[in-house]
Amino acid sequence: MWWNTPVIVLLVYLIRLVEAAFLQQLNVSLANNPTNVGFYIYVPDTLAPNPPVLVNPHWCHGDAPSAYAGSAFANLSSQYGFIVIYPDSPNLPDKCWDVSSSGTLTHDLGGDSLGIVSMVDWTLDTYDGDPGRVFVTGVSSGAMMTNVLVGVYPDVFAGGSAFAGVALGCFGEGISANASDVDYWNSECATGQIRHTAREWAETVRHAYPGYGDGWRPKMQVFHGTADQVLNYTNLWEEVKEWTGVFGLSQTPTATMANTPVANWTKYVYGHADWFEAYSAWNVTHNIPVQADEVVDWFDLKCQGRDCFRRGQGGPHVPQRGLPE
Numbered sequence: 001m002w003w004n005t006p007v008i009v010l011l012v013y014l015i016r017l018v019e020a021a022f023l024q025q026l027n028v029s030l031a032n033n034p035t036n037v038g039f040y041i042y043v044p045d046t047l048a049p050n051p052p053v054l055v056n057p058h059w060c061h062g063d064a065p066s067a068y069a070g071s072a073f074a075n076l077s078s079q080y081g082f083i084v085i086y087p088d089s090p091n092l093p094d095k096c097w098d099v100s101s102s103g104t105l106t107h108d109l110g111g112d113s114l115g116i117v118s119m120v121d122w123t124l125d126t127y128d129g130d131p132g133r134v135f136v137t138g139v140s141s142g143a144m145m146t147n148v149l150v151g152v153y154p155d156v157f158a159g160g161s162a163f164a165g166v167a168l169g170c171f172g173e174g175i176s177a178n179a180s181d182v183d184y185w186n187s188e189c190a191t192g193q194i195r196h197t198a199r200e201w202a203e204t205v206r207h208a209y210p211g212y213g214d215g216w217r218p219k220m221q222v223f224h225g226t227a228d229q230v231l232n233y234t235n236l237w238e239e240v241k242e243w244t245g246v247f248g249l250s251q252t253p254t255a256t257m258a259n260t261p262v263a264n265w266t267k268y269v270y271g272h273a274d275w276f277e278a279y280s281a282w283n284v285t286h287n288i289p290v291q292a293d294e295v296v297d298w299f300d301l302k303c304q305g306r307d308c309f310r311r312g313q314g315g316p317h318v319p320q321r322g323l324p325e
């Protein structure tokens with residue numbers, strides 16, 4: 001008989017090959033995508049029940065396929081069953097994200113941020129995803145967009161992780177609110193000239209979504225190299241002021257860990273609930289190595305049980321239970 005064991009094994013193998021997950025470009029029409037952000041998605045072969053969603057915006061001069069190929073998030077997604085959305089910037093020719101217009105910096109007003117949130121909504125609907133477990137991480141322009149999404153859509157995201165970015169609002173500072181300021185390169189911010197108090201930065205974040213008031217806020221971690229030649233290292237401390245300001249935490253770390261997670265990087269923890277942390281990467285340039293495993297742990301994306309970290313659980317002053325150290 002032809003359907004002997006080796007043939008069946010071969011057939012199963014071929015079916016697996018056909019099914020193997022890949023980066024898909026979707027052409028679905030989204031409810032709200034005013035700037036026409038491109039939509040790419042990686043859905044692993046084996047999804048977790050009610051899969052979590054990770055958004056991974058690319059860097060300037062990058063695109064969705066390069067973000068997919070250039071990080072370990074798709075591999076981790078195959079391992080743990082979460083979905084990864086790779087949005088693709090519509091802003092040519094530099095392919096940076098618009099993190100400066102009043103549209104993108106204001107809740108539900110428009111811009112690239114709203115298009116990305118529409119992709120999240122579509123994905124949650126289509127795959128019966130868990131709306132409590134939506135996260136965002138990126139490098140450089142993707143890290144700026146991470147700061148923007150966490151601050152402008154605190155009702156959508158449960159947490160953010162930003163590598164070599166700037167504080168929400170920094171790129172929008174000092175420019176007028178007209179359309180030509182979309183995707184504006186703010187060299188004053190990039191070179192570290194824009195500085196504010198924690199109170200001022202917190203005001204900027206609150207202004208991004210005035211109606212949100214004292215609602216639950218996503219947790220945040222930020223990383224930056226001390227030798228960053230593109231977005232000056234000063235921006236790390238502006239992010240620290242911004243998020244400690246939003247969370248009402250002291251700017252004095254409660255814990256400092258040398259050589260964490262790699263040699264010559266220092267981890268600073270703020271408050272007592274591990275709601276905000278900053279990593280200073282000594283002698284690291286703008287080309288900062290993303291610590292994908294660290295990020296996935298921070299978001300608790302390896303968790304498969306019922307007690308996984310989610311939106312609305314814990315807070316800057318409420319110790320979290322059941323999370324890895």
Ligand SMILES: *[C@@H]1O[C@H](CO)[C@@H](O)[C@H](O)[C@H]1NC(C)=O
Binds near residue numbers: 024
């Ligand atoms: C979406 O459009 C792009 C470009 O036309 C095409 O390459 C891709 O296959 C389309 N994706 C789907 C899922 O139809």
Ligand SMILES: *[C@@H]1O[C@H](CO)[C@@H](O)[C@H](O)[C@H]1NC(C)=O
Binds near residue numbers: 069070071072073075
């Ligand atoms: C993902 O896993 C595949 C297969 O194990 C490997 O070839 C590839 O290099 C990995 N990619 C990343 C970015 O880790």
Ligand SMILES: *[C@@H]1O[C@H](CO)[C@@H](O)[C@H](O)[C@H]1NC(C)=O
Binds near residue numbers: 232
């Ligand atoms: C960052 O800005 C400071 C102050 O202007 C400057 O001294 C430093 O050299 C800059 N860092 C880099 C890596 O360019």
Ligand SMILES: *[C@@H]1O[C@H](CO)[C@@H](O)[C@H](O)[C@H]1NC(C)=O
Binds near residue numbers: 263264
């Ligand atoms: C850490 O810093 C030391 C001292 O400058 C240096 O010799 C070493 O190569 C650095 N390690 C890494 C992984 O960058």
Ligand SMILES: *[C@@H]1O[C@H](CO)[C@@H](O)[C@H](O)[C@H]1NC(C)=O
Binds near residue numbers: 283285
């Ligand atoms: C800092 O990094 C550069 C490479 O980017 C390397 O050449 C230099 O030796 C490092 N400095 C120290 C003190 O380790």
